[in-house]
Amino acid sequence: MIAFVVRRVLASIGVMIAVGLIAFAMFRYVGDPINQMVGVETSVAERAQLREELGLNDPAIVQALRFLARAARFDFGVSYQFKQPVADLIGARMPATLELAFVASILSLAAGIPMGVYSALHRDSALSRLFQALSLIGISLPTFLTGILLITLFSVVLGWLPSFGRGDVVRLGPWWTTGFLTVSGLKSLVMPATTLALFQMTLIMRLVRAEMLEVLRADYIRFARARGLSESAIHFRHALKNTLVPVITIVGLQLGSIVAFSIITETVFAWPGMGQLFLQSIQNVDIPIMAAYLLFIAFMFVTINLVVDILYVSVDPRLRASLHGMHG
Amino acid sequence: MSAALLSVRDLRVEFATRQGPLIALDGVSFDIAPGEVLGVVGESGAGKTLTGLAIIGLLDPPSRIAGGEIRLDGERIDNLSPARMRVLRGRRIGMIFQDPLTSLNPLLRIGDQLTETILTHLSLTRRQARERAIAWLGEVGIPSPAKRIDGYPHEFSGGMRQRVVIALALCAEPALIIADEPTTALDVSVQAQIIAVLKKVTRVHGAAVMLITHDMGVIAEMADRVAVMYAGRIVEIGAIGDVARRPLHPYAMGLMAAIPTLEARAGRLAQIPGTMPRLSAIPRGCAFSPRCPRVFGRCEAERPPLIAVGERRAACWLYDAQAAPAAARAENSR
Numbered sequence: 001m002i003a004f005v006v007r008r009v010l011a012s013i014g015v016m017i018a019v020g021l022i023a024f025a026m027f028r029y030v031g032d033p034i035n036q037m038v039g040v041e042t043s044v045a046e047r048a049q050l051r052e053e054l055g056l057n058d059p060a061i062v063q064a065l066r067f068l069a070r071a072a073r074f075d076f077g078v079s080y081q082f083k084q085p086v087a088d089l090i091g092a093r094m095p096a097t098l099e100l101a102f103v104a105s106i107l108s109l110a111a112g113i114p115m116g117v118y119s120a121l122h123r124d125s126a127l128s129r130l131f132q133a134l135s136l137i138g139i140s141l142p143t144f145l146t147g148i149l150l151i152t153l154f155s156v157v158l159g160w161l162p163s164f165g166r167g168d169v170v171r172l173g174p175w176w177t178t179g180f181l182t183v184s185g186l187k188s189l190v191m192p193a194t195t196l197a198l199f200q201m202t203l204i205m206r207l208v209r210a211e212m213l214e215v216l217r218a219d220y221i222r223f224a225r226a227r228g229l230s231e232s233a234i235h236f237r238h239a240l241k242n243t244l245v246p247v248i249t250i251v252g253l254q255l256g257s258i259v260a261f262s263i264i265t266e267t268v269f270a271w272p273g274m275g276q277l278f279l280q281s282i283q284n285v286d287i288p289i290m291a292a293y294l295l296f297i298a299f300m301f302v303t304i305n306l307v308v309d310i311l312y313v314s315v316d317p318r319l320r321a322s323l324h325g326m327h328g
Numbered sequence: 329m330s331a332a333l334l335s336v337r338d339l340r341v342e343f344a345t346r347q348g349p350l351i352a353l354d355g356v357s358f359d360i361a362p363g364e365v366l367g368v369v370g371e372s373g374a375g376k377t378l379t380g381l382a383i384i385g386l387l388d389p390p391s392r393i394a395g396g397e398i399r400l401d402g403e404r405i406d407n408l409s410p411a412r413m414r415v416l417r418g419r420r421i422g423m424i425f426q427d428p429l430t431s432l433n434p435l436l437r438i439g440d441q442l443t444e445t446i447l448t449h450l451s452l453t454r455r456q457a458r459e460r461a462i463a464w465l466g467e468v469g470i471p472s473p474a475k476r477i478d479g480y481p482h483e484f485s486g487g488m489r490q491r492v493v494i495a496l497a498l499c500a501e502p503a504l505i506i507a508d509e510p511t512t513a514l515d516v517s518v519q520a521q522i523i524a525v526l527k528k529v530t531r532v533h534g535a536a537v538m539l540i541t542h543d544m545g546v547i548a549e550m551a552d553r554v555a556v557m558y559a560g561r562i563v564e565i566g567a568i569g570d571v572a573r574r575p576l577h578p579y580a581m582g583l584m585a586a587i588p589t590l591e592a593r594a595g596r597l598a599q600i601p602g603t604m605p606r607l608s609a610i611p612r613g614c615a616f617s618p619r620c621p622r623v624f625g626r627c628e629a630e631r632p633p634l635i636a637v638g639e640r641r642a643a644c645w646l647y648d649a650q651a652a653p654a655a656a657r658a659e660n661s662r
Contacts, residue, residue, distance in 0.1 A: 223432075318434060
């Protein structure tokens with residue numbers, strides 16, 4: 001098991017280095033950083049001096065290694081646009097995005113799995129049909145439309161929930177600000193989290209339903225029935241556990257994309273998260289932020305994949321056996 | 329035979345289709361005495377498995393019991409509510425399926441699957457259930473059961489898994505075991521061991537067995553009586569020695585003649601010409617009549633009931649004249 005984890009961690013580091021090189025390539029090919037940093041009136045001599053100071057005249061390989069070494073220490077340089085260290089900018093935005101993604105994931109799992117199980121077990125009930133219809137809507141409605149509809153209803157018409165921002169936040173330690181501890185913070189989370197969760201929820205529901213229907217046809221379920229086990233034991237102990245491996249895969253990747261692609265939701269709700277920062281950085285060709293964001297997203301996917309692989313092994317004993325080199 | 333453990337009368341199973349119901353089992357009647365082993369043979373699609381599933385109440389839609397009755401210890405069980413049927417399954421009727429590789433849940437330890445089944449039916453503590461599970465594993469011939477009980481199914485070979493399946497089916501001590509092709513998926517060398525284990529444990533615990541197979545060797549090894557099925561009907565039923573040595577029904581004759589023996593290895597195996605009719609095209613009279621070498625007029629017009637011939641019964645008009653009408657009536661109304 002430890003050898004397996006070490007192997008996977010090494011592979012993950014390899015992926016991160018590759019992504020780091022791609023991020024570095026952005027610096028070299030997306031415009032001239034000096035032009036982004038200085039004003040029009042800066043003289044050629046000053047530009048050359050800055051170029052020398054930033055090490056931009058060194059060979060590409062030296063620059064690449066320097067970039068990777070700094071990135072490994074979370075030093076991504078200074079934003080062209082904000083003139084602040086990129087790590088600080090991202091660090092300040094990260095709690096907002098991660099809290100939103102966390103709530104959205106919990107929401108989509110807590111609703112999606114029971115709905116999927118229910119609609120697999122009671123295929124012809126009215127509620128299952130309703131779930132199926134809702135999931136079709138959830139999958140086909142674009143996120144920005146869901147967000148705007150929610151804002152129209154709950155902010156404009158009913159006036160229950162704030163339409164933008166995080167509300168009041170509480171600072172926890174030097175890095176983290178949380179919206180979980182204030183009423184306005186929690187109220188602000190409801191609509192963005194729902195918007196972000198809706199698509200994931202319908203996806204999880206459909207996946208769980210399909211997998212569950214498949215597993216319920218398996219021989220070991222029939223044999224469990226023939227032994228007179230209770231319906232709940234058959235459904236939850238025997239069937240649900242067997243649906244989990246494919247579900248974990250998809251859910252893991254989806255959680256990554258919740259964080260990475262919450263950009264639209266953050267824009268609709270003016271959520272002060274990383275997505276917003278990333279959009280601004282694109283508009284201003286703020287390459288250090290783009291590069292850091294790219295690395296951050298890659299890091300998150302790599303971490304999630306690692307966790308998913310470890311979860312597989314803990315769910316499925318057959319994989320554990322093959323790791324020990326046993327016959328399996 | 330008066331106190332039958334299982335008594336099936338005129339069982340009829342239908343498949344609902346868009347073109348109307350297809351009759352998959354028709355007029356199936358037989359008894360199994362306590363502790364008796366009844367072999368059920370016939371080719372694929374004859375309705376052997378369907379009969380077993382109907383008895384244990386696990387027919388999947390679109391198939392359903394459309395008529396007849398099934399009694400266990402005199403109590404009707406074909407019309408029980410799902411909840412009452414569930415209590416019966418595992419506790420009074422157990423079933424073993426064909427493929428030991430897929431019958432066990434791959435993600436649960438075999439010990440957990442055993443104790444879960446034991447605790448469902450018997451009021452024991454978890455520790456007692458575990459001890460009993462270990463005892464069962466020992467009984468079906470799993471070496472060092474106290475250690476193996478915490479293994480997962482994939483850590484066992486096919487034969488060992490089928491032993492675990494037998495332990496699982498028997499661990500709540502049902503009075504009747506339906507074994508559906510319990511050895512078909514196994515290596516020939518393992519088949520004999522599994523049959524020996526099944527024979528031993530069912531005898532020790534006094535369980536009756538309905539042994540479904542197309543392997544006459546397995547039947548000869550284990551069964552007391554045998555029922556031959558064809559196109560959803562029983563065509564002959566009687567003591568194994570009689571049916572194997574002197575089959576009455578022309579289909580049973582063909583079936584026995586098709587069994588290869590070591591002595592008669594020269595030449596081709598005997599075969600029955602033609603194929604079993606599809607459910608949608610079962611002839612009006614005797615279902616076997618189109619393939620029967622001894623067919624005559626009445627066979628195509630009228631369907632033969634099971635006619636008593638000595639100790640056994642055959643569904644064939646050939647024996648109508650020979651059986652005393654009074655005796656036949658007595659046999660059928662019993």
